[in-house]
Amino acid sequence: MANQTGRNMYVAFKVEAAFNTVPDPVTGAEKMRINPSPGLKLARPSIQPGEVRGDMLTPMGRLGSRAVSGSYSGDLYVNAWDTLLAAVLRSTWVAAVAITEAAMTSITTTTNTIVAAGGSWLTQGVRTGDLVRLTGHSTAANNDKNLRVVSVTTDTITVPAGELTLDAGADSAFTLTILKKLMNGATPVRNTYYIEQCYQDIDQSQVFGGCRCVGFTLRGQPDGMATVEFRFLGASMTDVATGSSPVYTSPTLNTNTGLVFTDAKLSLDGTDIVIATAFELNVNLGGATLPVIGSNYTPDVFDDELVLSGSLSVLRQDLDYVAAFDAETEFELAILLQEVSGTPQKAFGLYVPRVKFTDADAPLGNDGAMVESLPWMSGINPLATGYDQTMLTICTDTAA
Numbered sequence: 001m002a003n004q005t006g007r008n009m010y011v012a013f014k015v016e017a018a019f020n021t022v023p024d025p026v027t028g029a030e031k032m033r034i035n036p037s038p039g040l041k042l043a044r045p046s047i048q049p050g051e052v053r054g055d056m057l058t059p060m061g062r063l064g065s066r067a068v069s070g071s072y073s074g075d076l077y078v079n080a081w082d083t084l085l086a087a088v089l090r091s092t093w094v095a096a097v098a099i100t101e102a103a104m105t106s107i108t109t110t111t112n113t114i115v116a117a118g119g120s121w122l123t124q125g126v127r128t129g130d131l132v133r134l135t136g137h138s139t140a141a142n143n144d145k146n147l148r149v150v151s152v153t154t155d156t157i158t159v160p161a162g163e164l165t166l167d168a169g170a171d172s173a174f175t176l177t178i179l180k181k182l183m184n185g186a187t188p189v190r191n192t193y194y195i196e197q198c199y200q201d202i203d204q205s206q207v208f209g210g211c212r213c214v215g216f217t218l219r220g221q222p223d224g225m226a227t228v229e230f231r232f233l234g235a236s237m238t239d240v241a242t243g244s245s246p247v248y249t250s251p252t253l254n255t256n257t258g259l260v261f262t263d264a265k266l267s268l269d270g271t272d273i274v275i276a277t278a279f280e281l282n283v284n285l286g287g288a289t290l291p292v293i294g295s296n297y298t299p300d301v302f303d304d305e306l307v308l309s310g311s312l313s314v315l316r317q318d319l320d321y322v323a324a325f326d327a328e329t330e331f332e333l334a335i336l337l338q339e340v341s342g343t344p345q346k347a348f349g350l351y352v353p354r355v356k357f358t359d360a361d362a363p364l365g366n367d368g369a370m371v372e373s374l375p376w377m378s379g380i381n382p383l384a385t386g387y388d389q390t391m392l393t394i395c396t397d398t399a400a
Contacts, residue, residue, distance in 0.1 A: 004201045011039070011072060012251035013195040013211075015083075020210030020235045020297060022247065023194055029248035030083060033074050035227065039197055040070035040208045042237035065291040067298060068208050068234030076218065076226035078339065078346040079399040080254035082182075084230050087193070087213040088283050089392065090306070091185035096398050097178040099124045106170040109142055112150075114157040117170060126152045127388045129334060129351030131179040131395035132159075133344055138173070141165040144344035146179075148334050148351075150270035152386045160270055179347065180398050183390035184306065184380075192301065195232070198246040205245040210235030212301035214287035218350070220261035221278045226337055233287050233301045259337040259348055268331045268355075277371055278313035279335065281350065283392065308352065308378040308391045316362050316372040325357040325374070333376075349395040353381040 014029040016022075023029075044063040051059050074081070086092055101107075105118030114134070126132065130149045134142050147159040157176075192212050198205045211234035220226045240247055266276050286304030314321070324331075333352040338345040355376045362372040383389040 002201050002203075004199045006036075008200045010198050010200070010251075011195065012198065012246070012248045013083075013193045014248065016192045016194050016209070019192055019300060021194070022207070022209070025249075026247055027249050029196075029251035031251040031253040032072055033077060033080050033254060035073045035075060037072045037074075037229075038070050039072065040068050040195060040206075040211070040232060040234065040237070043067050043069060065289075065298070066236055066296050067289040068211060068237055069232065071229050071231045073227060073229040075258040076228050076337065076348065077254055077256040077258055078348050078397055079256060081228055081230070082396070082399070084213050084216065085394055086182055086189075087191055088216050088230070088285065089182055089184055089394070090188035090190055090285075090303075091182055092189060093180050093182050096180045097125050099126075099176045099178070101172050101174055104176075106172040107137075107174060107176075108170050109137075109139065109164045109167040111164050111166055112159050112161045114159070114164070114176065116155045120154045121152050121157055122154055122386060126157060126176075126178060127393075128152055128332070128386050129349075129353060129388070129393045129395075130181060131336070131347055131349045132157065133177045133179065135175045135177065136173055137167070138169070138171045139165050139167040142167065146336060146338060146345060146347040146349070148265070148267070148270075148336055148349065150267075158270070160265075160267060160272060179349075179395045181393055181395040183388050183393050186389075190303065192234075193232075195234070196240075196247050198248075203242040203245055205240040205247060207238050207240055207247055208232075208234045208236065209238070210298070210301060212287065212303060214301070214303055215282070215284040217283075218281045219279065220264065220337075222262055224261065226259045226261055226264075233289060235289065235297045235301065256346060257339045257341075259339065261337070263338070263340075265334075265336040267334045270332070270334075273314065275315040275317060276312060277315065279310070280312075281308075281310040281352075283308055306391065309376065310352075310355075310378075311373060311375040314372050314374065316370040321357065321372060321374055322360040325360040328356055331355045346397045347395070349393075351393040351395070352378055352391070353387060353393075354378050354391075 011032040049059040104116040289298035
């Protein structure tokens with residue numbers, strides 16, 4: 001009999017058409033690129049009889065309703081986790097938008113602005129926090145760069161200082177592309193997933209139905225991979241025997257290059273900071289299953305309101321962040337991660353329009369630099385000109 005090894009396995013998933021029901025067809029599933037992870041497992045509470053016995057012995061108990069929980073961790077790759085990111089934000093991706101001179105007449109650039117002679121960037125859909133790219137621009141150095149939108153008005157897009165090359169002449173042949181993006185939707189999209197853990201050595205699988213993704217955490221530090229962890233709650237687990245395993249046929253696997261924080265661009269209010277030593281962003285939907293009479297399975301996984309929080313660690317150079325914490329100063333936070341090669345470099349960007357520090361702590365007496373920990377919270381961004389009404393925007397390349 002074969003023994004299952006720890007690594008010769010994979011995890012595949014697909015959205016359910018009906019709660020806790022295997023998708024039909026079983027093609028079109030995605031394969032996760034996981035790191036060592038807890039995975040999903042079945043849990044059943046013990047039910048103990050209340051009988052009092054004269055022989056002082058304990059009757060055999062029973063097991064209660066079924067529920068599934070667990071998580072998967074992996075390195076961050078462009079497009080690899082798009083489906084699950086959309087699941088946690090309870091929304092759908094907005095396709096990339098290409099804007100040309102037909103809408104804006106012509107443009108000129110400074111070292112940090114793109115100024116249109118006509119039309120409206122706002123009407124075309126550009127918003128603060130977007131990632132945009134110029135192509136076909138007469139100044140070659142401005143083409144194929146991933147630009148973070150710091151602010152936008154009718155005629156002017158502002159990006160971080162020094163990102164562009166000055167172009168005094170009007171360019172009337174260009175394309176500006178807003179990369180595809182994901183935001184919190186006005187009406188939540190609450191998908192559930194059917195997840196397979198396939199054990200290839202023993203040719204068997206466990207499949208988990210009615211699984212809702214209830215949160216993710218993104219982490220990064222210098223000289224390390226950007227990593228992400230997705231958390232799930234679900235309704236059921238079924239063993240799939242040899243001959244019927246795997247359930248999914250030829251799940252697809254993303255092959256992009258992993259992203260790192262060493263060359264990431266992290267900014268507060270549009271100004272890049274180069275003293276950060278760690279970053280974390282956490283999205284939590286809470287959630288719970290519900291035991292019911294007459295069924296071993298929860299009728300749904302009940303998620304809650306979205307809570308967005310995180311932390312930032314920086315070298316202490318002054319007491320400005322302490323003052324910002326005390327004054328409840330709000331910041332806009334943006335991060336850009338890019339693949340190491342390619343033209344343009346494939347990109348992944350995060351934008352949080354409202355960040356407020358909840359502490360500013362720097363322990364005393366340790367060797368080396370003094371590192372300041374800055375946990376933060378966030379809230380819904382009120383509808384304002386040039387902004388999406390969201391707590392979090394994620395921008396990335398369209399899958400090849």
